[in-house]
Amino acid sequence: MSTATNTETAHVDIAADRVAKIYAQAIVEAADAAGCRRDVLEELGLLAREVLPKVPEAVAVFSSPKISAEEKGRIIDRLAGSRMKPTTVNALHVLARHGRLGMLGVVVDAAERLADERDGKQQATFTTAVPLDAAEQSRIVGETEKALAASLKPRFVVDPTIIGGLVVRVGDTIYDQSVATGLTRISGRLNQRTIHAIQNGEYTWHT
Amino acid sequence: MAHLTDEIASVLREEISRYQSGIDVREVGRVLEVGDGIARVWGLSGVMAGEMVEFPGGITGLAFNLEENSVGVIILGDYLKVTEGDEVKSTGRLLSVPVGDAVIGRVLDPLGNPLDGKGPVVTELRRPVETLAPGVAERSPVREPMQTGIKAVDAMTPIGRGQRELIIGDRKTGKTAIGIDAIINQKNSGVKCFYVAVGQKDSSVAVAIDTLRKYGAMDYTTVIVSGASTAAPLQYIAPYSGTAMAEHFMYNGQHALIVYDDLSKQATAYRQLSLLMRRPPGREAYPGDVFYAHSRLLERSAKLSKELGGGSLTSLPIIETLEGEVSAYIPTNVISITDGQIYLQPDLFFAGQRPAMNAGISVSRVGGAAQTKSMKKVAGGLRLDLASFRELEAFAQLGTDLDAATQQRLDRGYRMVELLKQGQFAPMDMVDQVLSIYAGTRGHLDEVKRDEVADWEKGFLTFVRDQMPELRKRIDESKELDSESERQLEAAIAEFKRQRAAKAGGSKQLAGAR
Numbered sequence: 276m277s278t279a280t281n282t283e284t285a286h287v288d289i290a291a292d293r294v295a296k297i298y299a300q301a302i303v304e305a306a307d308a309a310g311c312r313r314d315v316l317e318e319l320g321l322l323a324r325e326v327l328p329k330v331p332e333a334v335a336v337f338s339s340p341k342i343s344a345e346e347k348g349r350i351i352d353r354l355a356g357s358r359m360k361p362t363t364v365n366a367l368h369v370l371a372r373h374g375r376l377g378m379l380g381v382v383v384d385a386a387e388r389l390a391d392e393r394d395g396k397q398q399a400t401f402t403t404a405v406p407l408d409a410a411e412q413s414r415i416v417g418e419t420e421k422a423l424a425a426s427l428k429p430r431f432v433v434d435p436t437i438i439g440g441l442v443v444r445v446g447d448t449i450y451d452q453s454v455a456t457g458l459t460r461i462s463g464r465l466n467q468r469t470i471h472a473i474q475n476g477e478y479t480w481h482t
Numbered sequence: 483m484a485h486l487t488d489e490i491a492s493v494l495r496e497e498i499s500r501y502q503s504g505i506d507v508r509e510v511g512r513v514l515e516v517g518d519g520i521a522r523v524w525g526l527s528g529v530m531a532g533e534m535v536e537f538p539g540g541i542t543g544l545a546f547n548l549e550e551n552s553v554g555v556i557i558l559g560d561y562l563k564v565t566e567g568d569e570v571k572s573t574g575r576l577l578s579v580p581v582g583d584a585v586i587g588r589v590l591d592p593l594g595n596p597l598d599g600k601g602p603v604v605t606e607l608r609r610p611v612e613t614l615a616p617g618v619a620e621r622s623p624v625r626e627p628m629q630t631g632i633k634a635v636d637a638m639t640p641i642g643r644g645q646r647e648l649i650i651g652d653r654k655t656g657k658t659a660i661g662i663d664a665i666i667n668q669k670n671s672g673v674k675c676f677y678v679a680v681g682q683k684d685s686s687v688a689v690a691i692d693t694l695r696k697y698g699a700m701d702y703t704t705v706i707v708s709g710a711s712t713a714a715p716l717q718y719i720a721p722y723s724g725t726a727m728a729e730h731f732m733y734n735g736q737h738a739l740i741v742y743d744d745l746s747k748q749a750t751a752y753r754q755l756s757l758l759m760r761r762p763p764g765r766e767a768y769p770g771d772v773f774y775a776h777s778r779l780l781e782r783s784a785k786l787s788k789e790l791g792g793g794s795l796t797s798l799p800i801i802e803t804l805e806g807e808v809s810a811y812i813p814t815n816v817i818s819i820t821d822g823q824i825y826l827q828p829d830l831f832f833a834g835q836r837p838a839m840n841a842g843i844s845v846s847r848v849g850g851a852a853q854t855k856s857m858k859k860v861a862g863g864l865r866l867d868l869a870s871f872r873e874l875e876a877f878a879q880l881g882t883d884l885d886a887a888t889q890q891r892l893d894r895g896y897r898m899v900e901l902l903k904q905g906q907f908a909p910m911d912m913v914d915q916v917l918s919i920y921a922g923t924r925g926h927l928d929e930v931k932r933d934e935v936a937d938w939e940k941g942f943l944t945f946v947r948d949q950m951p952e953l954r955k956r957i958d959e960s961k962e963l964d965s966e967s968e969r970q971l972e973a974a975i976a977e978f979k980r981q982r983a984a985k986a987g988g989s990k991q992l993a994g995a996r
Binding site for chain 2 (some may be wrong): 287289293296444446447449450451452456460461464465468474
């Protein structure tokens with residue numbers, strides 16, 4: 276299950292996103308040519324999400340313009356030189372040379388999104404009020420895939436404020452059958468009804 | 483009380499039984515940044531240009547810019563309530579406003595919300611704010627007159643139903659007054675009027691509304707207000723929503739008149755939006771499509787063909803110039819779009835000629851066909867005569883001796899200028915206009931002192947109304963000035979002159995006897 280922080284990111288930097296997309300495309304295509312897309316993405320994801328958060332100083336080093344590209348290249352070689360696929364190492368070198376190593380996380384996100392897109396997979400977020408067990412999860416995903424005729428890459432979120440029901444988000448589209456939305460709708464309808472009655476003079480004021 | 487509880491319970495039960503109806507499907511995006519009436523939204527990948535979007539709290543917006551990674555939205559409402567990270571929903575609908583009889587007599591904002599405290603606008607009828615203008619096949623030529631009740635305008639730059647006549651001039655030259663007078667004159671003519679105030683001081687708008695109310699014009703008028711303090715997006719869409727309301731009547735075979743006061747402020751609001759949206763600035767920093775913004779608005783004024791009901795929408799756009807500069811960007815644009823212009827000049831205004839219309843450069847390109855025959859007969863050539871009089875007057879100021887013919891033309895010109903002066907909120911009907919302009923152009927006023935012209939005219943019109951009502955009726959019904967009417971009119975003038983001389987003689991004698 277992916278932990279990609281794609282559409283839910285509160286702060287989206289459009290400019291960074293645009294740059295990241297270009298690097299992502301290059302990485303995915305290079306990995307495809309070498310026939311190791313899964314490995315490359317896995318390694319990059321590991322680096323961006325598991326390793327770097329544990330060593331905050333490394334992030335500072337990677338994003339600092341004070342440290343030269345050669346220096347960063349040496350670090351990359353020592354870090355990943357023999358442990359990772361050549362394509363991964365090359366990708367890191369390219370990022371370092373262009374001073375984009377600081378945005379590794381965004382690039383990896385974009386690359387994963389692009390890879391899913393090319394596989395015909397859509398990222399889907401399932402929001403429920405209570406946590407679901409594995410059986411329920413797979414059933415919901417299966418049903419949704421059938422209904423939308425698409426293959427999904429699911430992510431599960433628990434949000435008690437929706438009270439009950441299920442909210443599915445695929446791309447920019449939200450399928451909302453939560454209790455909270457239903458209640459909002461009822462209150463809107465009741466308001467409308469009353470306004471309508473007042474306008475038509477049908478409303479009787481009870482005392 | 484028990485009854486009330488039962489009622490509420492039953493309503494609730496009914497609503498809950500319908501609760502399970504369907505899933506709420508919506509496309510969403512997220513606000514990245516917001517300010518100055520615009521928001522940049524991430525997501526909303528399927529939204530279309532001009533589509534309405536919804537912010538939390540029911541605030542609406544319009545998708546304005548579709549970019550690679552984001553959507554630029556203009557916020558129609560309180561943009562201070564929209565914050566970063568808010569969810570934005572696309573609605574799949576276009577912005578629309580309430581139309582029909584329910585909006586008549588109301589003061590509304592550009593979204594159709596009431597501003598006059600007279601309760602909600604109750605109507606099911608709505609019309610999209612932006613629609614395509616009728617095409618060539620759907621139009622017919624402008625033929626019927628659209629009387630403004632202002633002598634100078636109706637005689638020299640006649641306006642037809644379906645025409646677009648620009649009112650242009652510096653500040654404080656009486657531009658709004660012409661628009662308001664035209665609206666007041668539509669009383670009992672069945673023409674529905676719309677006054678769109680864009681970027682005006684709220685105090686001036688309040689005065690305008692008060693005037694309309696005082697002269698009974700609010701019974702058939704709608705005022706759309708987007709004052710100087712409202713956000714630029716609302717100022718930008720106000721003319722379009724006013725037009726949507728007016729169009730409803732046009733497409734239903736009725737006639738409507740719309741006054742845009744004024745389009746220079748709308749252009750400024752549009753410029754602000756475009757610059758905030760980072761669209762490239764062009765001349766005077768206006769965006770490249772500011773011409774289109776005005777042309778697509780004014781093209782919607784039309785005279786429809788008989789098959790479509792023959793309705794019409796006449797528009798009187800107003801443009802404010804700076805220091806009489808008509809060659810600035812927006813004035814030239816709107817001059818080229820409209821079917822003529824009424825040019826108001828400050829020096830004429832301060833010289834006491836009100837309306838301060840410059841006859842030389844004011845034109846009406848299609849209105850001639852719409853002028854009544856009688857008016858055409860008496861006022862033909864008046865505009866050019868007045869223009870040449872102005873030249874002659876400038877020449878005569880050099881102090882040279884003038885021959886008799888020139889002096890006579892000057893005298894006639896002075897009298898005509900006096901005759902064309904007209905008070906505010908005092909529209910005249912067509913027959914009265916024909917009568918006074920006839921007297922002026924045929925030289926019957928040449929002997930009257932300049933400062934007595936207004937008095938003479940007033941007396942003459944009262945005389946005809948009281949003593950020769952059949953002549954008035956004849957001109958009014960035939961809309962023509964045939965030889966018989968002309969003969970009667972000559973006789974009326976002669977008789978009036980006799981009575982006036984006798985009266986003057988009488989009062990002189992009276993003064994002498996004392």
